[in-house]
Amino acid sequence: MPFGLSNAPAVFQRFMNDIFSDMVDVCVVIYLDDILVYSNDPAEHKRHVREVLRRLRKHGLYARADKCEFNAETVEYLGYILSPEGLKMSSDKVHTILDWPEPRKVKDIQSFLGFCNFYRRFIEDYSKITVPLTRLTWKGTPWDFSESCWEAFNTLKQAFTSAPVLAHWIPDSQIVVETDASDYALGAILSIFSADSDIHPIAFHSRTFTPPELNYDIHDKELLAIFEAFKVWRHYLEGSALPVDVVTDHKNLTYFSTTKILTRCQARWSEYLSQFNLVVRFRPGRLGTKPDALTRKWDVYAKGRDGGYAFANPQNLKPIFTQDQLSASLRATILFFPVLRSVSLLDYDQLISDIRSSYSSDSLAPRILSALSTSSASSDTPSTSAPASSASLSRWSLSPSNLLLLNGLIYVPDSADLRLRILRSKHDHILSGHLGQSKTVGLVRREYDWPGLRRYVRDYIKSCTTCMQSKPQLHKPYGTLQQLPIPPRPWDSISMDFIEPLPTSAGSDAILVVVDRLSKQGIFIPTVVTCTSEQLAQLFITHVFSKHGVPAHVTCDRGSEFVSRFFRSLGEALDMRIHFTSGYHPEADGQTERVNQTLEQYLRVYCNYQQDNWAPLLPLAEFAYNNAPHASTGVSPFFANKGYHPAISVHSDRDIASERARELALLRSPGSD
Numbered sequence: 001m002p003f004g005l006s007n008a009p010a011v012f013q014r015f016m017n018d019i020f021s022d023m024v025d026v027c028v029v030i031y032l033d034d035i036l037v038y039s040n041d042p043a044e045h046k047r048h049v050r051e052v053l054r055r056l057r058k059h060g061l062y063a064r065a066d067k068c069e070f071n072a073e074t075v076e077y078l079g080y081i082l083s084p085e086g087l088k089m090s091s092d093k094v095h096t097i098l099d100w101p102e103p104r105k106v107k108d109i110q111s112f113l114g115f116c117n118f119y120r121r122f123i124e125d126y127s128k129i130t131v132p133l134t135r136l137t138w139k140g141t142p143w144d145f146s147e148s149c150w151e152a153f154n155t156l157k158q159a160f161t162s163a164p165v166l167a168h169w170i171p172d173s174q175i176v177v178e179t180d181a182s183d184y185a186l187g188a189i190l191s192i193f194s195a196d197s198d199i200h201p202i203a204f205h206s207r208t209f210t211p212p213e214l215n216y217d218i219h220d221k222e223l224l225a226i227f228e229a230f231k232v233w234r235h236y237l238e239g240s241a242l243p244v245d246v247v248t249d250h251k252n253l254t255y256f257s258t259t260k261i262l263t264r265c266q267a268r269w270s271e272y273l274s275q276f277n278l279v280v281r282f283r284p285g286r287l288g289t290k291p292d293a294l295t296r297k298w299d300v301y302a303k304g305r306d307g308g309y310a311f312a313n314p315q316n317l318k319p320i321f322t323q324d325q326l327s328a329s330l331r332a333t334i335l336f337f338p339v340l341r342s343v344s345l346l347d348y349d350q351l352i353s354d355i356r357s358s359y360s361s362d363s364l365a366p367r368i369l370s371a372l373s374t375s376s377a378s379s380d381t382p383s384t385s386a387p388a389s390s391a392s393l394s395r396w397s398l399s400p401s402n403l404l405l406l407n408g409l410i411y412v413p414d415s416a417d418l419r420l421r422i423l424r425s426k427h428d429h430i431l432s433g434h435l436g437q438s439k440t441v442g443l444v445r446r447e448y449d450w451p452g453l454r455r456y457v458r459d460y461i462k463s464c465t466t467c468m469q470s471k472p473q474l475h476k477p478y479g480t481l482q483q484l485p486i487p488p489r490p491w492d493s494i495s496m497d498f499i500e501p502l503p504t505s506a507g508s509d510a511i512l513v514v515v516d517r518l519s520k521q522g523i524f525i526p527t528v529v530t531c532t533s534e535q536l537a538q539l540f541i542t543h544v545f546s547k548h549g550v551p552a553h554v555t556c557d558r559g560s561e562f563v564s565r566f567f568r569s570l571g572e573a574l575d576m577r578i579h580f581t582s583g584y585h586p587e588a589d590g591q592t593e594r595v596n597q598t599l600e601q602y603l604r605v606y607c608n609y610q611q612d613n614w615a616p617l618l619p620l621a622e623f624a625y626n627n628a629p630h631a632s633t634g635v636s637p638f639f640a641n642k643g644y645h646p647a648i649s650v651h652s653d654r655d656i657a658s659e660r661a662r663e664l665a666l667l668r669s670p671g672s673d
Helices: 008-019 042-058 091-098 106-117 131-136 147-161 218-232 251-258 264-273 290-295 323-330 348-357 365-377 416-428 437-444 453-462 465-470 533-548 565-573 586-606 614-627 637-642 656-668
Strands: 028-031 034-037 075-077 080-083 086-089 175-181 185-193 199-208 244-248 278-282 396-398 404-406 409-411 493-499 510-516 522-527 553-556 577-580
Touching: 008 028, 034 042, 034 075, 086 091, 091 106, 091 147, 106 131, 106 147, 131 147, 175 218, 185 218, 199 218, 218 244, 218 251, 218 264, 251 278, 348 409, 348 416, 365 396, 365 404, 416 437, 416 453, 437 453, 465 586, 493 586, 510 533, 510 586, 522 533, 522 586, 522 614, 533 565, 553 586, 565 577, 586 614, 614 637
Parallel strands: 175 244, 244 278, 493 553, 553 577
Antiparallel strands: 028 034, 075 080, 080 086, 175 185, 185 199, 396 404, 404 409, 493 510, 510 522
């Protein structure tokens, strides 16, 4: 195709791509007739150059020697200077900008900004600097090259002389995207960590908000900055081997990937961001000045329809999320560092304060308090204003701190918020594990109680979407099963089984589950599918024998690890009888299989999307299982082994249930009367 036609550049580019199809982006970059050959060492570079020249000659194309440059470490290509240090602007282009005459009309401004836009990725705060000049290009704006325009014109020129050297993009390096948003603009910086562990900028980006975007709340503006950065730099960020570290000064964005309540805009942005491997990290604003500089300036305003400045409409600044909504949503979802975030389930002091303040609005508490005060002042029978027999006064009392107690537990008034907060901490939290009705009721009744608690818990669990999505349907086993005898003491008889294969997490892809048949206590041990009998014996000694001694009886399936000669010899040496279940009949070890279901359900609820963080969750899953009341014993496995419940949250008042347990233990001691 001859030159001069509109399709000629595209046809020639396709022709060049066909010639060097196996070399493009391997050792050659081609834009029309500009060819850049790059290599790792001189010998390899010589072969590449010879091959490029050979192919050009083969297809009737020739390069002018005076326009070629060979064996260069620093070259100018397509307006950029490429060097080992990074990417710089062409000195000729920079001199052209510095020598640009003062604009006399709108066309001059448009030409100047169009020329500068090519290098805007080098200029930090570019959008802010050019605001006065950009306003002159708006339709209907009278020409007035004011002092602010002249200052912006010279400031932009000066910025080109001090622009930083942008680092080269290094594949498989750690990527950092720093974002920030102010009331009227957003900004972002793309950087990477080099081999010397220093962070180097790759590109800058900033823009002002449109009039509709001005009405976004600050949460959405900060999220829009992240969305904009990933949209502009998608070719860098998509398919990153390492998680992209997104740094923001808005802490609520760290919970965005796990929240369940999204607006339409947020859902659209979330769908787009889901294709990237990213982690949002909070950094206080006082520590992050670079992206702030791109957004925080008084003169960065959007253009309104009437030609004036557009401002945010206060009527539209309605909160999308409250802190309570975010916290409630996050309690049911695993965070990036669950061990660090599981120290306290509730703000106990705040909860007690809210319970006290809710007594006056409760239908039952005022009558009970009145009846208790009357009975304490007089030994006469309480009046008819006392509660009915369903809430007998004998079940009620006052704590030393004047808290109303029902059955010795803290009474929670009829407040949906209070009861919901308690139930979320005892059911949804990672240390509770989304357990069933009876176990959740048992957890709640360690400290709190109210009439109709069991029905309230049942309705809550029936409406829990997480439970419906993750729990299997259970039914009684078919046929008649022969039960094993009840062990005489804890850890005298145990059962063992493997859960495999699983996605690799922290080097493990299987779980060894060990359950005590008497106390029902479970031990969850991360291991590998290729676990040998020797490794199994080491796990057994480390996690079972060292803590509970040698069991007299072990029930397991016919896995190769269990039936091996080594494991059998270990059982004989320790005087440990090993009983194997029938082949293809897992119900013969129903106890461990049921615990496996509970563990798998827990991991389904709290694992991330990639399902590669289950190994760090095993200690928390083990705690949640052993802390929950068991249907067979009526108490938790932890309590059955140690005689007390573990402490989860720390507060000033003593745990009522724990105090009752200590009193009971004291009464049962040999020296008590």
